Amino acid sequence: MWKLSKGSGNRTVPGFKDFTVRKGHVILGFAFCVICVIAGLSCSYRLSNSEPTEVRRLSTGSLLPHLRILTSQAYSDDEVPTTERASESMDSRTVVESLEDVKLGDENDGVPQGCDSNAELKVYMYDLPPEFHYGMISAFEPKIGKIWPANASQIPPYPGGLYQQHSPEYWLTSDLLTSNMQNREAPCTAFRVERWEDADFVFVPFFASLSYNRYGKVTDQMLVEEGSNMKHSLYKDKNEELQAKLVQYLEKHPAWKASNGKNHVMVIHHPNSMQAVRDRLRNALYVVSDFGRYENETANIRKDVVAPYKHVLPTFTDDSSSFHTRSTVVYFQGSIVRKEGGKIRHELYDLLKDEPDVHFTTGITASEGFHSATRGMRSSRFCLNLAGDTPSSNRLFDSIASHCVPVIISDDLELPFEDDLNYSSFCIFINSTRALQPGYVINLLRNVSSEEWTLMWERLLVVERHFEYQFPSVANDAVNMVWKAIARKLPAIRLTINKERRYMAKPSWRRSKLGAM
Structure with a gap:
């Protein structure tokens, strides 16, 4: 293949009359190959001991907020039970298969892909049965074994009339329920996390005001509808029954025990709501309309948040009135x-x-x-x-x-x-x-x-x-402002919780070093 010309140190390549290969060229080519091999081995070693930025961005942990929309019944039409949550221990095969269904979107398309863990508040919401929330609304018919509406369009409208004025419970629950849906355009102040251990706050989705309005009052109209033999205690008992069941649920849950309820959020906007148990649960952060009917230790401006009523008169759009036209x-x-x-x-x-x-x-x-x-x-x-x-x-x-x-x-x-x-x-x-x-x-x-x-x-x-108040929420509306007001309480709550942990019988350092005792 190669032909050596006598008396010369050159080699000629057949078919290339003017191209000659000197010995120096061969030596340089060989040296270049050796350098490439060494560099390749070094690069391979670095890759095996570190993770590139692009790979880290698609790690299992960072995908979980997106994968959750596939596994939670609250956000999809499939038949996966709500209790089957995405786990941090998902194997790589599951992650790869899920990626085929997740639309992450183009970073430059300007369309939000839902909230993520960078939201101002990480909130865990209990999966309470429907009787505590949307089940009180006649328009909602949950499927057997399901807890939440299958998707955002199936969230029922809140009852009308004067009931609306004490409805912050509904708007906050609906906003949190849809906080990590794809293409969500609402502000991402509060984001629903999978584990209570990862949360800043734990939200209790109990429609306490609606429970009072629906079950806590007996009117002449109710007596007519139910018949003359109906007992006055029927509706009151339903409201108090839900409160008792809620207390039993909370006090057994590890999330409540971990902070004695101090990082829990409950909406008790109607001044008569949660009357039977609100003193017992007073460590929680209450969302109220005012403090007129509470003992100071039960509710106060230091630990709780005041939320506006939902106005029942329509907003005056295109208002062109003036001082002189308002007679x-x-x-x-x-x-x-x-x-x-x-x-x-x-x-x-x-x-x-x-x-x-x-x-x-x-x-x-x-x-x-x-x-x-x-x-x-x-x-x-x-x-x-x-x-x-x-x-x-x-x-x-x-x-x-x-x-x-x-x-x-x-x-x-x-x-x-x-x-x-x-x-x-x-x-x-x-x-x-x-x-x-x-x-x-x-x-x-x-x-x-x-x-x-x-x-x-x-x-x-x-x-x-x-x-x-609106759903979906928009930047700086009442829903967003209430979440921000709750967020401003977080430093003080953390300070209180951490101080109480000073003299725990089994502090965290002892559990980690010595094991359970």
């Missing part, structure tokens, strides 16, 4: 005679009822009441928000939705998100003692200039989004 100066429509702190309503009624440009009347029931309140608030400059049986009422949030500047007369009121929002920029606060001075309220409000009122009205247009 009524002061508006109030509702119950005038109330107990305890609500006594101020009757006294103010006597002071304001005969004033011109003031609408102060008792409430109107049924749909006509909603229509008249909507018209009245939208045509008024100021809306009175007075203490009732409790310091708060839904009227404040109807005022905000109607862009009627709230006038708050409730000395003990705690407001939602006040550590994040300056209510004084869009509300007027009046001390109850001053409010009862003849002429004080009406003179103060009549002296507010057009420019001052317009500034507060414009701020209402900006902040109203913070009080909107």
Whole structure:
């Protein structure tokens, strides 16, 4: 193949007249091959002892948030039971097979692929039976052996009417339930994790307010529907039965035992909800409407979160009103005679009822009441928000939705998100003692200039989004704001839990080094 020419150190390659191969070329080629072999062996050794960035990105642990949508009945239409969770010990074969079904998406396509563990809060949610949550809603018909709706479209709507005002339990549960669905476009503040050990908080999906409204009250209408022999205790017993079952479940669960409930979140927004057991479970973080009917050790602003009512009047969209087109100066429509702190309503009624440009009347029931309140608030400059049986009422949030500047007369009121929002920029606060001075309220409000009122009205247009409950949620709406308020409680809760672990009988270092004792 190779031909050596006499008297020369060159070799010629047949068919290439002008191409000659010198001995030096051969030596250099051989040396290059040796270098490549050595470099290849070195590279192979490094790969076997380290994991490239691309490989780490697709490791089993990082895929679990995505794989979970395939294994949880709450997020897919298949028949996999909810209790069959994705495990951290999944073998490589399972991961590879699952990858074929997971659409991770293009990083540049701008479409979110669901929340992940980088969300602000990692939350574990108990898989309580449907009777504790969506099962209370008649539109929901769970399949036998299933707990949650099969997909987001099957989440039933919350009951209408006044029930809606105490519905944060529903919106938070629905948001958390869908927190890691693919293509989720809602904000990722709270993310549902598989194991309670990995969670910042443990969420209890009990619709306590709906339970009270559905089972905790007996009305004449219920007696008619059930027949004259129906016992008054039937509905009350159902509400208390659920509370007792919940306590039994929680106190046996290792997640509760690990922190004595201090990292648990429960929504008890209706002031009468969870009455039978809320003192027993008071270590939990409660989401409430106010603190009017609680002992200080049971609920307080230090450990708990105030959530807004869901307004029942429609949001005033495309509001082009002005100071001069809103002809009524002061508006109030509702119950005038109330107990305890609500006594101020009757006294103010006597002071304001005969004033011109003031609408102060008792409430109107049924749909006509909603229509008249909507018209009245939208045509008024100021809306009175007075203490009732409790310091708060839904009227404040109807005022905000109607862009009627709230006038708050409730000395003990705690407001939602006040550590994040300056209510004084869009509300007027009046001390109850001053409010009862003849002429004080009406003179103060009549002296507010057009420019001052317009500034507060414009701020209402900006902040109203913070009080909107919706599914799916959007950035900085009421759902998102409640999660953020819960997140702000986390450092203090962790501090309390860690302090209590100082003198544990079996501290973590002893368990890890010496084994169980």
